[in-house]
Amino acid sequence: EAQVTQNPRYLITVTGKKLTVTCSQNMNHEYMSWYRQDPGLGLRQIYYSMNVEVTDKGDVPEGYKVSRKEKRNFPLILESPSPNQTSLYFCASSLSGGLAGLETQYFGPGTRLLVL
Amino acid sequence: GENVEQHPSTLSVQEGDSAVIKCTYSDSASNYFPWYKQELGKRPQLIIDIRSNVGEKKDQRIAVTLNKTAKHFSLHITETQPEDSAVYFCAAIGGGYQKVTFGTGTKLQVIP
Numbered sequence: 001e002a003q004v005t006q007n008p009r010y011l012i013t014v015t016g017k018k019l020t021v022t023c024s025q026n027m028n029h030e031y032m033s034w035y036r037q038d039p040g041l042g043l044r045q046i047y048y049s050m051n052v053e054v055t056d057k058g059d060v061p062e063g064y065k066v067s068r069k070e071k072r073n074f075p076l077i078l079e080s081p082s083p084n085q086t087s088l089y090f091c092a093s094s095l096s097g098g099l100a101g102l103e104t105q106y107f108g109p110g111t112r113l114l115v116l
Numbered sequence: 117g118e119n120v121e122q123h124p125s126t127l128s129v130q131e132g133d134s135a136v137i138k139c140t141y142s143d144s145a146s147n148y149f150p151w152y153k154q155e156l157g158k159r160p161q162l163i164i165d166i167r168s169n170v171g172e173k174k175d176q177r178i179a180v181t182l183n184k185t186a187k188h189f190s191l192h193i194t195e196t197q198p199e200d201s202a203v204y205f206c207a208a209i210g211g212g213y214q215k216v217t218f219g220t221g222t223k224l225q226v227i228p
Contacts, residue, residue: 033216042122042205042220043160050214058215059117090159103148105216107159 002027004108006091012114013081021076021111023091030096032074034066036087043090049074081115088112118143120208122219129196130227137222139206140188147210149189151180154203196226
């Protein structure tokens with residue numbers, strides 16, 4: 001089954017404790033992206049990746065890191081989480097970063113993060 | 117960068133009536149405009165999209181219109197049903213970038 005998976009689905013942590021949210025897709029997609037969703041602000045892009053070893057900042061990259069060592073995986077790293085990073089995070093993938101490839105973004109189930 | 121504004125933030129309609137959600141964008145180079153539906157507790161899912169070289173697109177009860185000159189696009193849902201109740205997001209993409217900019221969402225409630 002074609003899918004995007006994220007782990008963990010729920011996470012409670014404390015300020016400053018490094019964490020990683022994993023994202024994996026099994027569709028051989030080139031383009032992957034991370035979003036955060038906050039009430040009243042919609043979905044905001046954090047980072048995206050056009051392909052292996054190619055990443056770029058979205059609109060809200062501060063406080064986050066990503067890596068793309070393999071095509072299927074795109075982990076989101078919070079080196080020193082802060083309470084303002086409490087949010088719902090979605091990973092997504094699409095066939096490519098070209099316009100046609102972006103036409104269908106497949107979203108993961110989401111990761112709800114609480115930073116105390 | 118791109119800025120997408122979406123209105124209204126909430127919308128209540130009677131079952132069977134039509135619903136219209138509007139978005140405006142700032143970057144004239146944007147050339148692809150998808151709409152996503154997000155049901156409570158679930159992930160966003162694409163419901164319809166439009167490219168900049170098309171003025172209107174329909175899919176059963178859903179349609180999207182695009183006015184490139186005015187830089188706005190709209191989602192139209194006709195004969196609304198309770199299962200249409202959800203949050204709807206518009207987005208703008210393109211202009212040589214691979215960034216995706218979403219609107220802030222519209223919570224649609226269809227009253228039976």
